[in-house]
Amino acid sequence: MARAWQYARDTGQRLVLIMKDPTWEKEYVDQVVVADTSSIDDTLVAARGLAEPVDAVLTFAEAPVPAVARVAADLGLPAVPERTALLARDKYAMRTAVGDQSGQPQFALAANAAEARRAADSIGYPLVLKPIIGTGSMYVRSVADDAELERHFETVRRGSWESLDYDPLYVRAKEEYGGALLLEEFVPGTEISVESVVSGGRTTSFAIHDKPLPTGPTFEEVYACTPTRLSRETVERLYEATAAVHCAMGIEVGVTHVEFRLRGEEPVLLEAAARMGGGPIYRSVQLSTGVDMVEAALDLSLGREPVIEPCAEPVAVGFRNIFPDRAGTLAAVHGLAEAKADPRIDEIEIYKRIGEYLRVPPQTFQGHGHLIFTADSTGHLDEVFKEFRRLVRLEVAD
Secondary structure: OHHHHHHHHHHOOOOEEEEOOOOHHHHHOOEEEEOOOOOHHHHHHHHHOOOOOOOOOOOOOOOOHHHHHHHHHHHOOOOOOHHHHHHHHOHHHHHHHHHHHOOOOOEEEEOOHHHHHHHHHHHOOOEEEEOOOOOOOOOOEEEOOHHHHHHHHHHHHHHHHHOOOOOOOHHHHHHHHOOOEEEEEOOOOOEEEEEEEEEOOEEEEEEEEEOOOOOOOEOOOOEEEEOOOOOHHHHHHHHHHHHHHHHHHOOOOEEEEEEEEEEOOEEEEEEEEOOOOOOOHHHHHHHHHOOOHHHHHHHHHOOOOOOOOOOOOOOEEEEEEOOOOOOEEEEEEEOHHHHHOOOOEEEEEEOOOOOOEEOOOOOOOOOOEEEEEEEOOHHHHHHHHHHHHHHOEEEEEO
8 A cells, every 4th residue: 555655646646545444544545435345336336426537446455356347347447357357256257267278176166065075076185175256265275085075164165155245246156156165176286376467468477476385274375485496497387377367367457466286397277366466475576576566556557558677686585474373362472573673574564462363274364464584595485484483473372
């Protein structure tokens, strides 16, 4: 938000925020319009009701992507089409649309445990249970056999739908899919994410984060680092696969975040988002490559061509999303002062206060703090991550 605020100042724009319950965001905008952003129609009414012409519409969050597409279509502004926005949010629709244009895991829908067992007979174990319109890795988990499927299926199915009633697609998706879950083949290879800009249907990919830790049974994003340690040939395959996914989904403008696993050397699509990667990814990319994805996204939303010029020698950067070892009430934060004093730390923040209750995956996808660090080389990133993981800890009590 701070970067968007500065961009608006630099370009002579006024920044207006449409949001249901704004808090800290208010200090970074010129005007707040309170609206029920869980409703696409209410969001559109709020945008139409603005007293001045709208030059651009944009979101950095996942859930509002369809609302932004609707507003942009109504006002004649650059954005992905409404169908594309739906595909980016509806994981089953995305898989169906992408088809064989990119490598994909086997997948199926299941509304109950019996349907899930039949899907498992076809797909095999391990099997990944995934909400159809979820965000991050909330309520995503793998199961290893029939017993684990029976134990976890209903908990994941019920918990995921009960936690999504804020989502603009909730009512439509629950009616269409009958409260089902998406079941996917578990792909055991290396996981990565690709950051790209799309302008005029042309994809420019400029950063890959390696994600060494999400091996299951839950898939919280604890650690990611860039630049990738993959071979040049594999990077080219990933960039080609990313462009193919954009084409299949109809993404012709915007900043995107696409996640893959590697089956051998071949990319297998996990997720595709029609918005900038969340959490620390923005700063991680900027620190490593010099590319400002917020500036690029704002340029594109205004119909301008962004300048994407990654530096020749990217800086080795890693980030950690901070979770406690278990759920509980935050009792203490260890190592914060020492970390802040370390010159390798670019940014560190704890979001919660002492006494607040902290959930852990799969009941939450968002860490309770983060840190971004640099290392002398990609070969030192894992070592530095482990050092800060030992140092900065959230202690919880029952």
